[in-house]
Amino acid sequence: MFRYPAEHRWSSFSCIAPGKADSFISPQALYLRLGHTSGERQENYMRLFDVAIDQVDVQRINTAAILSMPPGNSRFKEQTEHALIRKIVYEHQGRPRKAQRRDK
Numbered sequence: 451m452f453r454y455p456a457e458h459r460w461s462s463f464s465c466i467a468p469g470k471a472d473s474f475i476s477p478q479a480l481y482l483r484l485g486h487t488s489g490e491r492q493e494n495y496m497r498l499f500d501v502a503i504d505q506v507d508v509q510r511i512n513t514a515a516i517l518s519m520p521p522g523n524s525r526f527k528e529q530t531e532h533a534l535i536r537k538i539v540y541e542h543q544g545r546p547r548k549a550q551r552r553d554k
Contacts, residue, residue, distance in 0.1 A: 455467075455499060462475050463499075466481065466492075466495060467492065467495060467496055468492070469488055469489075469492050477491075481495065517540050519538060519540060520538065
């Protein structure tokens with residue numbers, strides 16, 4: 451995780467927040483609904499980043515990313531499974547473990 455969105459190399463924040471034009475960045479519909487003018491959109495976009503994420507939530511997001519599991523309640527998980535048309539379960543990664551020997 452990055453402390454500030456602009457620190458992320460692949461973030462569009464560095465173009466969107468100050469209103470810089472970039473041939474690789476095109477405004478998304480959700481962004482365009484943030485205001486009637488570019489100034490309003492920039493101001494409202496910046497407000498989205500005014501609140502810091504709680505460290506407990508950061509840890510939940512990190513764990514979810516490591517396990518490839520969606521963070522959220524069971525309803526959210528069910529909706530995600532429905533959208534992806536597959537079950538979301540954690541499965542052990544890697545090769546199967548050897549059975550323990552009992553030579554006694």
